[in-house]
Amino acid sequence: MQRLVMIIGLVVALTAWSVSPGLALAKRSFAAMDKDHDGWISFEEVFVTYPGVDEEYFETFDKNRDGVLDANEWKRFVPRSR
Numbered sequence: 646m647q648r649l650v651m652i653i654g655l656v657v658a659l660t661a662w663s664v665s666p667g668l669a670l671a672k673r674s675f676a677a678m679d680k681d682h683d684g685w686i687s688f689e690e691v692f693v694t695y696p697g698v699d700e701e702y703f704e705t706f707d708k709n710r711d712g713v714l715d716a717n718e719w720k721r722f723v724p725r726s727r
């Protein structure tokens with residue numbers, strides 16, 4: 646019985662450890678998000694990393710409405726999952 650508890654505990658710990666990077670909605674750095682290194686983050690670049698983000702949500706961070714996020718706009722971005 647004790648062994649079973651240990652095994653379950655181990656499985657839970659391993660699952661939490663392996664799943665956490667996927668669950669981590671921690672924001673990536675501007676450089677990491679700017680895949681094509683053009684100095685802007687497009688909706689497509691955000692979508693690749695955060696598929697839960699739709700265009701409408703993306704646009705709430707695009708303060709100057711140019712369709713991309715600059716470094717300052719990216720600072721305010723908050724990842725969200727669907």
Ligand SMILES: [Ca+2]
Pocket residue numbers: 707708709710711712713714715718
């Ligand atoms: Ca912009």
